[in-house]
Amino acid sequence: MKIYVDGMGGDHAPFEIVKGCVLAAEEYDVSITLIGKQEELQKELWKYQYDKNKINIVNASEIITNDDEPALAIRRKKDSSMVKGMALVKENNQSVLISAGNTGALLAGGLLRIGRIKGILRPALAPVIPTKMGVSLLIDAGANADCKPQNLQQFALMGSIYMNKVIGIELPRVGLVNIGAEAQKGNELTKNTYELLQNTNINFIGNVEARDIPYGVADVLVCDGFTGNVILKLTEGLATFILHSLKEEIFKSARGKIGGYFLKPSLQSFKDQFDYSEHGGAPFLGVKGGLIKAHGSSDANAIKNAIRQGIVYLQQDVATHIEEEIKNLYANREED
C-alpha cells in the first residue's frame, strides 16, 4: 500500500501539504511519497521531526496551476507533480494519489493517465457534504456535466460501495436528486434513471428533493455532474454567506456583541459542522487505484484526513469491489 501526495497542488502548497504528511506519518502506519520540487519539499520537511522511513520525496520539476487548461496541462506538463503522481498510481494500483491542485486537470488526468476501472463508463467526483446526520456523498459533483441514465446507475453503485466500505454505513440509502418525490417526476434523465435504480443491487430509497438534502435524508445523493456541482457550490456558498451575515449582524450593535461573546463556542461548534477539512477529500470514483481531490484551500489537517481516507480506501479495496459489482450488474442484465 502506498500513498502519493502532490506536494505542489493547492492554495497553501507546499507548506500545509508537507505538514499534513508529517501529521499523517505520526498518526498512521503508512508510507507516504511526496511528489514535487525536491528542494522546496525537503526544506519544508526539515522543519519537522518525523520518521524518515515513512516519508520520501520524488522530484518533479513542473507544477500544474489553477490557470492551466486542464487537458492541455495533463498532456504537456509531463514532469509535473500531478502527472508524475498519476504515472505512479498507474504502475501500482495498490496506491492512491492525493492532490489539492487543479480539479479539471485531476479529472482529465484520472481518465488519460490512470484510466478507468473495467466496465466503468464515466468515473465520478464524489465529495461529502455536511448534513444533520453527519455526511452525504454527492456523486457526481462535476466530472460529467452531461449524463445518461446508465452513468447515474454506475454512480449509485460506486457511491454505495464507497459509503459502505470507507464510511462504514451498512446499507447506504441511495437517493436520486430530483424535483419531486414521486417516481414520475423530474427531467428526462431522472425519469429514466429512476427505473434503472429500482433494478440495481443497492438500497434505493427513491427521489430526494434538494430541500431535504441538509437533513441527511440519503447517504448517497445521485445526480449528473452539473446538478451536483451546483449543489456542492451552493451549499458551500450559502453556509459561508449565512455565517458571515450572522457575524455582521452580531457586530452591528453592542447587544449583539455581548450575545456574540457568549455564543462563541456554539457558533464555533456549528462552523465545524461545515468544515470540509474534517472529511478528507473527494474521491474520483471509477479510476484504477485511487485518486482523491482535496479541497484547494486544504490545510495540514485536511491533508492528514485525506491521507487517512486514502488508507481506508486501499485497505477496503474499494476499486476491486467496484469492478466486481459492475461486472455483476451487467451479468445480471444478460440473464434477464
Next chain:
Amino acid sequence: MKIYVDGMGGDHAPFEIVKGCVLAAEEYDVSITLIGKQEELQKELWKYQYDKNKINIVNASEIITNDDEPALAIRRKKDSSMVKGMALVKENNQSVLISAGNTGALLAGGLLRIGRIKGILRPALAPVIPTKMGVSLLIDAGANADCKPQNLQQFALMGSIYMNKVIGIELPRVGLVNIGAEAQKGNELTKNTYELLQNTNINFIGNVEARDIPYGVADVLVCDGFTGNVILKLTEGLATFILHSLKEEIFKSARGKIGGYFLKPSLQSFKDQFDYSEHGGAPFLGVKGGLIKAHGSSDANAIKNAIRQGIVYLQQDVATHIEEEIKNLYANREED
C-alpha cells in the same frame, strides 16, 4: 385593472388569504375578487372592517388540493377556485390571478386555461431568492425540467423585463447559472445558451457559479427548471436548517442561552432576510395577463405583498413588454 385571488389555495386558506386581501384593500387602491366557496369566504370577510367596494366574491364550488394530479385537476375541476380564476384572467388580460395552491396545477392551468404570450415557447416560473444585495430572480424554477437554449434565451429576456419593470432595476445584470466562469464551461445546454445570450438585447454578464449566488452577483439567474428548482429548494432548506441548528446549539448550554437572549434581535433581523413572505410570490412569466404563485405557506402578509406585486405587474404592463421584446428578438434575427 383587476386582481383575482384564489381564496382556497394554500396551507392557511381561506383564513390568511382573506386577511391578506383585507390588508391589501386597506393599503392599495385596488379592486380585488376573491374566488372560492362563497359562504366560507364571506364568513371570513365578516371578521373585518373593509371597503366593500374593493373586495367582492365569485363563488367556486370545487378546490384543487396539493394531492390532485395537476393536469387532471385542471381539466376536471372546472368549478374550482383556481380554474375559475384562470378563466377570468383569460377574459380580461388586464388582470392577474394570485394563488397559493397546487404549483403543478397552476403551471398546467397557465398553459391550458390562460395561454402563452405570442412568441413565447415556454412560460417560466420566476421566484426571487434572498441575497446579500437584496434579491435575485431565478428563472426557470421548475416549470420546464428539460430546456433548449432558445427557452433559456426567452427566460433571460422575460426575467430582465420583470426585474426592470417590477423591481425597478435599471439595467438588470443577467447571469447564466453554470459550473465554471469561462464561456466554454458547462453542459451542452449552457454552452449553447452562452452565445445566444451574448446576442440578446439584455445586460448579459456571463456565467454565474452557484457559490456566488448568495452574494447577489446577478439580478437575473437564468437556468433550466430542474437546476432552478434545485437552487430554490436547497436555498430554502439550507437556510431553515442552519437557523434551526444554530438554535439547537444555543439551547445546548447555559452560556449559549445567555448569548441567544442578547442575540435575539440580530437573529430575527437575519431571519427576516430569508423570509419569503416579504417578496410576494413567483410570477409565471410568459402567460397572458398575469399569474402569480404565492408560497404554499403564505400568511396574510405574503398575500398582501403578492397583491402589491400584481398591481405593479399590471401598471407596468409587463406582459405587453414581453410580447414586444420577443417580437424584436426574432425580427432582429431575420435581419441577420
